Amino acid sequence: MEMIRRLKGINILIISSLIGKILSALYRFPYQNIVGDLGFYAYQQVYPFYAIITTLSLTALPNFLSSLLNTSDTSEEDESQFFQVTLIISLVSFIILTVLSIPLARAMGTEKLATSLICSITPLLLVPFLSLYRGVKQSQLDMTTTAISQVLEQTIRVTMIILAALTFLVIDEDVYRVSSLAMLGSFLAGLVTLIYLISKSDIKFKNLFKDFTNVKAKFTIIKRFGLSSLVFVFFMIYMLIMQLIDVFTVKDALVASGISSDQAEILKGIYDRGQPFLQLGLVFVTSIFTNALPRLTLDKSEKKIKNIFDLTVYLSLTLTVGLMILLPQMNQVLFKSNSQSTALIIFVSQVALIGIVQFYHHSLFLEGRNRESGIILIIGLVLKIFLSPLLTREMGLNGASLSSVISISFILIAYILISKKFPTQIFNLRFIISLILMATTLMIGSNMFHVEHRFMQLIKLVIISGVSAGVFLLSAKKLKAFSNDLWEELGL
Incomplete structure (x- = not known):
């Protein structure tokens, strides 16, 4: 029964993660259309800093804490030590990156990026809290709360980024300030998400700071992270x-x-x-x-x-x-x-x-x-x-x-x-033939029908893509390009 609950929980997290990834990809199209290539440059130059930080608090660290608590006899102590270790690392990292923001901005191409860089790393201050609450919920097999928090954070973040971009048209045409505002929106999204997670948790905040000077316990937590977890997070x-x-x-x-x-x-x-x-x-x-x-x-x-x-x-x-x-x-x-x-x-x-x-x-x-x-x-x-x-x-x-x-x-x-x-x-020759048929359909469809309006061009792309996908699947089925087991995996 517990294994079934765990698998269902994993599926919920997968769905929420996919929704987050789709939102994260799609907002860039309207953002670039509003602020232009220079504005997109100003945003994308600092985006990787934010994205790395968010990946840690969304999945990497919560997954580690969940595994830690599920194999621990002293879960409350491990919770507090995990929180303290991540708090120290996050604060030190934030201070170092803030102090180095101007030299880093110069190395990135222009000093104008310094403020955007600082705004992009502000979510570091939330990492210990978001990771803790999500990790504890996952260890309790309450994946729904974590999943909702992920979708909530990404939805608010994307909304704030688009609103920041709209200020470019209405209030401020400095693309670097707009980039800073977009990144602050990401911090606000994390803050709202944290409030939601706190409302769903019974963690006693005062207990998190117990044995703060216990260096040995902190090293134990770091050691338990291990090579396998390190490589897995590195790949993420x-x-x-x-x-x-x-x-x-x-x-x-x-x-x-x-x-x-x-x-x-x-x-x-x-x-x-x-x-x-x-x-x-x-x-x-x-x-x-x-x-x-x-x-x-x-x-x-x-x-x-x-x-x-x-x-x-x-x-x-x-x-x-x-x-x-x-x-x-x-x-x-x-x-x-x-x-x-x-x-x-x-x-x-x-x-x-x-x-x-x-x-x-x-x-x-x-x-x-x-x-x-x-x-x-x-x-x-x-x-x-x-x-x-x-x-x-x-x-x-x-x-x-x-x-x-x-x-x-x-x-x-x-x-x-x-x-x-x-x-x-x-x-696989049969797969290659199916691929060629799909590619031919795409190229013919792309070049045969000419439309002027961008919205109609988008509709055309969607239709051509759907037809081509159908051609691929139909030809692959007729040619028996894949095994029956693989068709079952595809659900077809």
């Missing part, structure tokens, strides 16, 4: 760290190539359009994989692993092909121009790579091979740090996109080699 924020590398390298590399500072900022804003496209692509891959992960943990049979592996590879490749074909039109419809579409096409090709990498990473995690996985991920980041400025200087935004693709490709190849599990699905 991995793509955000990749974004952070772009924040510090792309604009400066563009300027070094001879482009003016103002134009480089606009180009970086255009480059950042790739993020919502990437997120939307990964939402579908992640949803199926995340839904399958709890079952994979319970059933590690070869059949189950193969089905999930097949599903991950096929879905990742199909979504990537579709995105790459439609991207120029999506760029035009959603962002009012098709500028730098080649760079964005290269950028969204990561969907296939990241989707498949997710499978390998989680497989190694379940096998306890965290050290190998962590080393590969670190090398991938080093490669990105080296390639991003080099390729951007030589090839512009195409080079910036390639630096990410090459880094993720290295990680994928390394994972394949150490796991000795090759993605043979790419040689």
Whole structure:
């Protein structure tokens, strides 16, 4: 009975997480349309700081605390020590980043970003509280409260960001101040969410500060976090760290190539359009994989692993092909121009790579091979740090996109080699034929019907996408491209 409750709870969290991811991707389209590429640049330059912090308080730290409390005989003491450790780390991190805000802003391209940077890290002050309340609720198998808090936080945050963008039209045309206001909205969303969580909790606040000077207990909590948890959290924020590398390298590399500072900022804003496209692509891959992960943990049979592996590879490749074909039109419809579409096409090709990498990473995690996985991920980041400025200087935004693709490709190849599990699905001729039929339908539909109004263009894209998906599924079914087990996994 408890296992059933736990699985139901996990499904609730999965759904809330997906809603949050979709909201997080979709708001960027109206935001960019309101503030333009320069305004989008000002926001996206500081966004990775906020996103990393939020990932910790939304999922990473609550999951760790929940596991900690479920295997502990001294849960109340562990609660307080966890809270104290995260409080100390959060406060120290906030102070250091605030003091360094101006030098960091200069390294990011302009000192004007300093205020936005400080606003983006204010959620650090809420991390200990949000993580504690969510983690305790999860340990009690009350996933609904955590799920509601996640959706509530993201909904308020997105609303505040759009309202901040609207001030650009009505009150203030300084894109850097608008960016700061958007980030403060994120802090307000966290604050409202915290009030909701407190109202649903019976934690006694005064007990959280017991034995504050007990250094040994704090080290015990940190030690219990362990290598496996560290690598798992590292992977959760991995793509955000990749974004952070772009924040510090792309604009400066563009300027070094001879482009003016103002134009480089606009180009970086255009480059950042790739993020919502990437997120939307990964939402579908992640949803199926995340839904399958709890079952994979319970059933590690070869059949189950193969089905999930097949599903991950096929879905990742199909979504990537579709995105790459439609991207120029999506760029035009959603962002009012098709500028730098080649760079964005290269950028969204990561969907296939990241989707498949997710499978390998989680497989190694379940096998306890965290050290190998962590080393590969670190090398991938080093490669990105080296390639991003080099390729951007030589090839512009195409080079910036390639630096990410090459880094993720290295990680994928390394994972394949150490796991000795090759993605043979790419040689499935019947799947390839279905993919070609889908791609042909997309290209014919895209070029055959010409409409002028952006709303009608959006409707056209939706219809073409739906028809093409239908063509793919029908041809795959007729050609028997997938096994019966895989069709069952798809629910078809």
